[in-house]
Amino acid sequence: MRAESIVVWKRDLMASTPQAVPSRRATAIGLAAILLWSGIVGLIRVTTQHFGATLGPSLIYTLPAALLWLTRRPKSLRGFSARYLLLGGGMFVIYEVALAMAVGLSDDAHQTIEVSIVNYLWPTLTVALAAVVNRRERRPGLLIIPGVLLATVGVVGAVGGEAGLSPTRIAANVMSNPLPYLLSLMAAAVWAAYSVFSPRLAGGRDGITVFISGVAAALWM
Template identity: 35%
Template sequence: MSKNLATLIGLSAILQWSAIVGLLKRISFSIGADYAVTFMYSISAIILLLLFRIPNLKAIPKKYLFFATALFVVYELCFSYAIALAQTPQQAIEISLVNYLWPSLTVAALILFKELKFNIFVVLGLAVSLSGIVLIQTGNGAFSSTAVLNNILANPVSYFLAFLGASLWALYCVITRKYSNGHNPIAFFFVVITVVLWAKMYFLHGIPALPTIQAETAICMLMVSFVTALGYAAWNIGIIKGNITLLVTLSYFSPLVSSVFSMLILQTSLAPSFWHGAILVTVGSFICWISTNWPHLKEKIRHAQ
C-alpha cells in the first residue's frame, strides 16, 4: 500500500468519526440513550473482531493494558452518553464541541508528564479553545457568566461527561504514547465496553426487553456502528503507513467537519455564534499543536526555501 493511499484512508477516519454525533443522537431519540449506546458498541465490537480479532494480550505490558483499557472504556462511555443524553439536536452538537478540547488538553497533559517542555503558547491555545466553548454558550447575546452557567445547568450531566471524556482521552493519548510499545488492542477495548454496557443494563433493569426498532433507526444504527469501527481501523492504517503529520494537522479541523455533518444529519440550524466558537476551538487546538512542533516545522520551512 502506498503512503498516499494510506494517508487518504486515514483521512476517511476523520470524516467517518464526524458522523457519529448526528447518527447517535438520531438513534437515541428513537430508542433511548441506553439502547442506542449499547447497540452501537456491540455492533462495532463485532466488526472490529472480524477485522482485527483479539490480540495476544500476553505480549502487551500489563500496566498499560489495565490503565489504557479503563481510560478508553470510560472515555467512550462519557462521550457517547454525553451525546445520547443531550436534550435537543443543537445541544448535542454544542456538547460535542466540548469533547474537542482533547487536543489542547493532550498537549497540557504531555507537559505535565514532562514529555514536552512548557510553552506559553500552549496556555494561549487552551485559552482560545475555552473561549470558543464560552462563546457557544452565550448564544447570540453579549457575554454573561450567568447565561453561560444557566445554559450548562440546563443539562449538567452531558456537559460534565463531555469535559471528563475530553480529559480522559488526553490522558489515554499520553499513556499510549509512553507505555503501549506499539500495541493497539482496539478490538479488546470494544469487547470490554460491550460487556460493561450489557452488564449495566442487566443489573439495573434485569433482562432487558428489546425495543421495537424502525427501519430508519436500524439503518442509522448500522451506519454509526460501521463509522465507529471502520474509523478506528482506517485511522490505524493512516498513522502506521501514511503521513502522520498531515493527518494530525487535518484532525484539528474535526470540530468544524463534525458540526457540519451533525447539522445535516439532525436537520437543524446553528447560530453564527456557534460557528465562531467552533472556529476558536479549532484555532486553539492548532496553536497548541504548532507551539509544540515549531522547531520541527521551522526546520522543514528552512529546508524548503
C-alpha cells in the same frame, strides 16, 4: 491542533529517512480521526432518538466489536501489558461511555451541539498535557498558552449560545441539564490522558479490539 498536525505533516514530507513514513501515516490517520469523530456525535444522537440513551450506543459499539473480532482478532492477550489493558483500556471505555451518554442524555439537538463542542476540548487538553509530560524531552513553545486559552474561550462562548461569553446565560444553559456537560468535559480530559499515556503503556501493541468490546460490554451492563 489541526495547524500543528499540518506543520508536522509538511516537515515529514520533506524528510528522506525511512522513519518519516510511519510519522506521516500516523499524522494522516490522526487527521482522518478528527473527521470521523465529527460523524460519531450525529450517529449517536440519531440512534439514541430511536433506541434510547443506553440501548442505542450499545448497538453502535456491539457491531464494530463483532467485526473487529472477525478482522483484527488479537493472537493472545498474554502479550499485552496488564497496565495497558487495565489503565489504557479503562480510559478508553470511560471516554466512549461518557461521550455516548452525554450525547444520549442531551435535551435536544442544540444541546447536543453544545455538548460535542465541550468534548472537543480534547485536542487542546492533549497538547497541554503532552507539553507538561514531555517537558524534559522537549520544551513546549510559548504559543501553547494563548492557543489553549483561545480554544477554551471559544468553547465557553459556544455553550453561551447567542449571548456569547455571558456568565449568566452559560450558567443557565448548563444548569438546565448539567449531566451531559459534565460527562462531556470528563470525557475530554480522559481522552487527553489516554492519547498521551497509552502509547507508553502499549509497548507497540494494539488493543483496540479488546477496548471496543469493553465499551460494548459496559454499555450493555
